[in-house]
Amino acid sequence: MSDQKQHAMPSDELLVAFLDGELEGTERARIDALIKTDEAVAARYEFLSHSEMPFYNAFEPLLENAPTADLEAILDRLPAPIAAEPAGKGWSRRGFAAAAIALVFAGVAADRAYLGMRDVSGERDGSEWRGVVAEYLTLYTPETLANLASDEQEQNQQLRNVGDRLGLSLPAQAVSLPGIPFKRAQILQYDGKPLGQIVYLDPVNGPLALCIVQSSKGPSSPQSEQRYGLNVVYWSDQAHDYMLVGHNPVDQLNSLADQVRNALAA
Structure with missing residues (x-):
């Protein structure tokens, strides 16, 4: 294992798995060492462990x-x-x-949800996942992403892993955003299904995410909304739902969404 990979910021799901005692052997030892020696990792772990x-x-x-x-x-x-x-x-x-x-x-309905939960009392039109994703992104700060390693080979592998789980080709050039660095791609889970998250760090507006889930609803044109103070542009193709979410102005998000949409359809 290279020194760069050894000291890379672990994903949230790895830290939560460590927190829950689900990691074993060398991987558990690696995460334990990072928490003890890397201030950024320790801060993220502290946040996740205290969030309950x-x-x-x-x-x-x-x-x-x-x-x-x-x-x-x-x-x-x-x-x-x-x-x-x-x-x-x-x-x-x-x-x-x-x-x-x-x-x-x-008789009390919870109005907040994170990735491990969902609000089944509200939307039932298939859009509730967007609220869950948007709220989760409100936990991100520029510091959350700033120290992630920018290794092109590792990032390409992350995109392949996400694409394989979603049944979708995700070449780096198709999901690259002009002037907004790509930081990480990872698989999360929503309602028992894989949810792909591609995260960027906009130098002006902060964390930005392109998220994808499998869907059988069929194609729909881009639309916009606001959730938890974030702007969202969402659309779908024959097999997937997409959303681009961040603090960016809606006009900019629409432009970026059109670019990604056209690139993935090419």
């Missing part, structure tokens, strides 16, 4: 009054990765799932 704390404080009173027997019966029917309780954590995913169910029993 406010949820616990908010949901604890509901858990105290929740119908415990009903909750436990529902939790026992959940798949193991959801119901499992990570070792050594005071606030587990099982506890968070119980809190979410407690909200339903209490």
Whole structure:
């Protein structure tokens, strides 16, 4: 393993996997060493590890009054990765799932969602993924992306990996944006399906993301909206939904979206 790769900023999913005790062997040792020796990695890990704390404080009173027997019966029917309780954590995913169910029993609808959750009480037209992605991007700052290694070979491999999971060709030239450096491509997950995220760092407007999910809705022309204070341009082709999201002006996003759309269709 090259020294550059050894010290590259790990993706969020790798840090969360480390946090949840899902990494083993040399990969766990590598992430552990980075957290201990790299300030940027340590700061990102600290943010991700503490991001659960406010949820616990908010949901604890509901858990105290929740119908415990009903909750436990529902939790026992959940798949193991959801119901499992990570070792050594005071606030587990099982506890968070119980809190979410407690909200339903209490008649309270959660209005915030991150990549591990979704709001099933609102949009049901297939657009809810855009809200989840937009909210997740609000966690990004320029510092989140600034220290990512800009190795062209590694970035091309990331794009191939994302394309393979989505059944889509993603050549670097097709997703390059003029004057806006490409920083990372990675696979996330939404509603049990792969979600491709290609992240850029605009020198003027900050983090910008092109996100892609598989879809059978058919082609649609670009449209724009605002979500969580971010501008969004979204469209679809025969097999995928796309969104470009960031603080960039809508006119600029539309222009960039047209460029990507035409390049991917070529």
